[in-house]
Amino acid sequence: MKDITKKYSNGEVTIVWKPEVCKHSEICFHGLPEVFDPKAKPWINADGSTTDRIMQQVKKCPSGALTFYLNDEADKATEITASSLSETVPNGPRLIYGNVLIKNAAGEETPFHMVTAMCRYGSSSNMPYCDGTHITNGYKDTQ
Template sequence: MKEITKKYSNGEVTIVWKPEVCKHSEICFHGLPEVFDPKAKPWINAEGSTTERIIEVVKRCPSGALTYYLDKDASDAAEISASSLDETVPNGPRLIYGNIVTKNAAGEETRQHRVTAMCRCGSSANMPYCDGTHITNGYKDNQ
């Protein structure tokens, strides 16, 4: 299956959407309906809100189907070697902030920028990424 990636920009920030990764958590369009409207074509209107608000909502995408990059950083995104932050969400995914490259079992590499949600429950249909399955399967941390 060919991986589809769609990009939408307001001139400051580019929203990157990978439809096959999306698990329809609805966080995006409940959080920012003026940008994310599943009834519109195209369903993302990057000019519908401020760059700051778009970034805030995109960061909450649990599956990683929505990511973003600042347009001023696009030309040298591969050159950035910033520190990363690894955060564990209680009863949820592992969030890795920063620029990372993940490699799947087939050896295919995916570059992620800003925040990547990694599965901890072991039930994601989009391993190694979180698809929100932990919510429906009742995953709880060992405490």
């Protein structure tokens, strides 16, 4: 798969999009359609909202396909800490925030930073990661 990275900036913040990582959860454009519009070209309009709202929305991306950096901090070194947080999305994946090393049954390791979305339903075609299949299958939590 081709490693594509696209960047969109409003002068203060740069949104980084890696399409090959995207799992199409649609959280981005349902939460901030004035910035993320899948029908527009380009689909990201970094001037569509404030820097704070853009950062808040990008942080919700479950796959990590969307990230951001503040332009005035782009040259500063980033320190990675070992803290993490796990959160269950109602009728959705388990989100793991932080630095995570996922090891599959074959022993292959994949490092993740920011957010990782793990499938809770066993229906993903990209196990153990969420690919949004639960949405099309209409899966609902039983409580």
